[in-house]
Amino acid sequence: MHPLRQRPSGIASLSALLSALLLCACSSSASLPVKQQELLNRLSEQLQQAQLPPNALAFVAYPLNTPTEQLSYQPTKAMQPASTMKLVTSITALEQLGPAYRGSTQLRAYEQPQKTMQQPLVLKGYGDMDFTVQELWSLLQQAYDQGIRHVPAIQIDRSWFNPARPELTALPFDETPREYYNLLPDALFLQRNMLGIRLQSTADSVTGRLYPALQGLELVTTEVRLVDGGCAHWYPDPEQLAFKRQPDKVQLVLQGDFPKNCQKRDYLQLINRSDFSRLLVQQLWQQISGQHQVPVLEQGAAEATVLLAEHQSRTLAEVLRDINKSSDNAVTRQLYLALGATQTDTETELTADRSEQQVRSFFSSIKLDHSSLILENGSGLSRTERISPELMAALLQHAYQAHYQPELISSMPLAGVDGTLKRRFTQTQTKGKARLKTGTLRNVTALAGFVTDPSGRTWVVASFINDPKAGRGRVVLDSLIEWITEQSLTNEQSSKSQ
Known part of the structure; x- marks a missing residue:
């Protein structure tokens, strides 16, 4: 995957912004599929309407079975993730402690x-x-x-x-x-x-x-x-x-x-x-x-x-429902420190430092470049935590193939049904078709998780907007999810239609 990595600044014209967003990582040199072009048109228009600069947005989206169909913009940019960072803590804990872990x-x-x-x-x-x-x-x-x-x-x-x-x-x-x-x-x-x-x-x-x-x-x-x-x-x-x-x-x-x-x-x-x-x-x-x-x-x-x-306490598999569906910061911070406290290193070392070592060790073990990752408390309730869309998507892709996938998936809000998505994505074409962790701070709006398209393929998505007026951009991230649930054409089918 080699997406074009442009970093425009300021409020661009529609044509300039579209140029920045044409980032399909398809292996062929063919023109962008029609439906993907429509998505990028939509995103660029919504960014302009929200008066947000294009460099406030970063995202990665691709089907798990064909990751070469990736759409991305600024995929390696380290972004403030807000509560989507809870997925990092959740997945690391499932790996290191196991679904049956209890405090x-x-x-x-x-x-x-x-x-x-x-x-x-x-x-x-x-x-x-x-x-x-x-x-x-x-x-x-x-x-x-x-x-x-x-x-x-x-x-x-x-x-x-x-x-x-x-x-x-x-x-x-x-x-x-x-x-x-x-x-x-x-x-x-x-x-x-x-x-x-x-x-x-x-x-x-x-x-x-x-x-x-x-x-x-x-x-x-x-x-x-x-x-x-x-x-x-x-x-x-x-x-x-x-x-x-x-x-x-x-x-x-x-x-x-x-x-x-x-x-x-x-x-x-x-x-x-x-x-x-x-x-x-x-x-x-x-x-x-x-x-x-x-x-x-x-x-x-x-x-x-x-x-x-x-x-x-309840098992980790049960506790994760509080962490991800309800976005519980307090319980997430407890779990993050448990990652370090369960280790037998020197008692003089700060537990949070040991927890960070555990996360980075896990990322290295599955060969993920974690240079974009900055950790503080593992909950996203932080001004300093960062992660790139590319790294978040790769972590989710790994978790989807892991033995604990059912526990993770069931802990995530279901679009239009429960948790922090109960009143979001309630329209027929998206309701029940996405499992997404939300993230919201004053300067952040974010979505990360899994989405099912009409042909039954599962997509992984990691998307962030960082800006003092980030709340205006929620419609941009929602559009990306809606587009996935509306389209089902593969690249081959799209090419035939052009």
Whole structure:
């Protein structure tokens, strides 16, 4: 495949833009097939209408059984992929960890169970993506069932990831750091560090509650000023909801303005994860054992080798549905770090660095040039991650031929049916005919995956638009998918029609 690689800049005229887009990689020197010419006409017109420069677009598309029919534009250009980068993490994990891989959370001890333990219990996380309050209760109940009634302390060990607490140095990605999609990874992913909050006001007062309710966490609403209107758009940003930690209590203090006669309910990161875990563990152990205010310590505990109880997350094959259909950033980042954490290299090495090594090692093993690849967290929620359309398409082509193909395919949104494509490609000719991962950031729109044409051939597609106004270009990427689902002529048939 040797596509012409032009790199025009600026808003070109229609004829100049068409010249740049005539990039069919057919082996013959014949003129471009009529239907492919029509596609390139359409794409160039839509780029002009969106007022996007031609160098904002990069794509590769070809049938898997005849890759020489490739259409491409800037195929080797390193592009910001947004959430299509989740396919890199998904495929690498299927290769390296296997579809049956499960994260876990373990309750351990330094000694055999007895009524009064001489040493602490240890709650150790291994990237469990499904560890809820109910599962924590179950682990502690199992300790009680083994005869344990009193412990000197409970240790929380997050050391499977290095650093164990990235939030201490990480800068917020955007202006809504409390939202779920901004959640940082944690080896002990307890309730995903998320709390529900419900606020309700009348004309002269405001009340609130948290769920689950936590002893030792106080919601303070006395600093709120009630105002008229604006209920629909009110959001508890960092300036309006303050986290305060005092020696004897933890507070969430609601500040600023709140609309009168308003009800708001959300599920957010509200307090520091160490306080969140401590309060939950203390409360549940007290309910189960009757022991009050057991000390909860954050520290590694490699010597605690007695396994008391364990919870395992869903299999990787199941978790991938969250990652790709729902585009779950938090779970993807957990999985990305698991790639490195499962290795036995030095514990002083950053887990993210080991994860990147795993991805690049995999790419090298299947002889893919990964020079265009830049990794940060494997989710695409990044300003620095990059990949070329050519590399993404080649990775997808490999995955389609792999033994785990069914698990990958079933995790991807189905056009017009579910996931992030539920309301997209709903027209008859495209609905149900594409499995595509979407990607969206302020300056990115992207699609990558597989599309079936009317003759039953499966195409691989990797397409990106990078521009401050990238959202305008979604129609361009959609047109490429629609064209594949509308046409079925092979090159030989196209040549006969000319």
